[in-house]
């Protein structure tokens with residue numbers, strides 16, 4: 001960390017910020033929907049506990065990510081105000097908070113819900129912290145493709161919490177989030193490329209250039225679309241999900257093609273890229289919402 005005055009003590013808002021609450025809302029929502037889409041109903045108290053554990057585990061992973069990369073966060077405009085780079089918290093506090101919360105979430109999931117859900121939660125925390133943050137983020141532009149798998153586990157965790165098992169549908173939901181992550185993130189990376197370049201993070205637009213990034217966004221959208229729609233023809237969902245998936249995915253596809261076929265311009269003129277990034281978030285919320293609506297209508 002850069003030499004900065006620490007204005008301790010950090011208050012609860014700083015600890016909350018360590019958990020990346022805005023990003024984690026979607027992580028928790030996909031976990032909740034994975035649970036509600038399962039064919040076995042879960043007792044509401046256990047269901048609440050499982051979702052709480054996903055939220056706490058994801059928050060713990062976010063805190064450990066910020067503990068490890070306070071030096072990077074200090075170099076980027078978007079992240080400079082976080083509790084560690086802004087000097088509002090000791091690094092040790094973030095480490096203790098992250099480790100404590102991670103252990104608590106996994107143990108609670110294992111004791112109160114079931115062991116398979118606790119194991120997948122552990123894997124996702126370790127994946128985000130060790131595979132993405134510590135190992136890949138500073139080394140390769142494929143960091144978010146491989147490490148991004150961490151964010152795809154929650155639907156599997158939710159399903160496992162309800163059933164004690166995994167199946168084809170939650171695996172397709174995992175694949176959907178996995179294949180969605182590159183277009184989601186690279187759309188953003190195109191318009192914050194300078195920030196990543198300044199911090200020396202090898203994100204795709206920095207290392208391979210914008211043209212390659214645009215093409216990759218288009219290419220990942222194709223299998224993502226196939227996986228998004230697949231549950232309907234496979235008979236795993238009904239037409240409510242199927243029609244919503246077709247419409248939402250077609251919109252995603254149009255926005256992705258606009259970005260993929262566009263010529264490079266200045267960062268402040270990247271409206272299509274910003275539109276794709278914003279829609280990517282709405283898209284996952286709506287897809288998982290449609291999945292649950294489909295289940296409830298069928299029930």
Ligand code: HEM
Pocket residue numbers: 022023024025026027030132143144147148150151152177181184185188281284
């Ligand atoms: C390695 C994979 C990913 C990377 C590198 C990434 C990166 C980012 C970045 C840099 C932002 C900008 C704003 C911020 O920092 O709050 C963002 C926003 C967001 N991301 Fe991702 N993301 C990834 C995967 C995911 C996943 C898997 C989800 C959920 C399923 C997700 C959900 C969101 C949401 C909801 C926002 C908007 C937050 C807001 O409104 O401020 N992201 N992402």
Ligand SMILES: CC(C)=CCC/C(C)=C/CC/C(C)=C/COP(=O)(O)OP(=O)(O)O
Pocket residue numbers: 020023027054057058061062065079121124125128137148150151153154
């Ligand atoms: C259940 C569980 C443990 C889920 C993990 C959730 C997870 C992996 C979410 C990934 C989304 C995320 C915060 C990416 C930020 O990347 P970054 O850290 O490079 O972003 P930054 O530049 O904002 O720090």
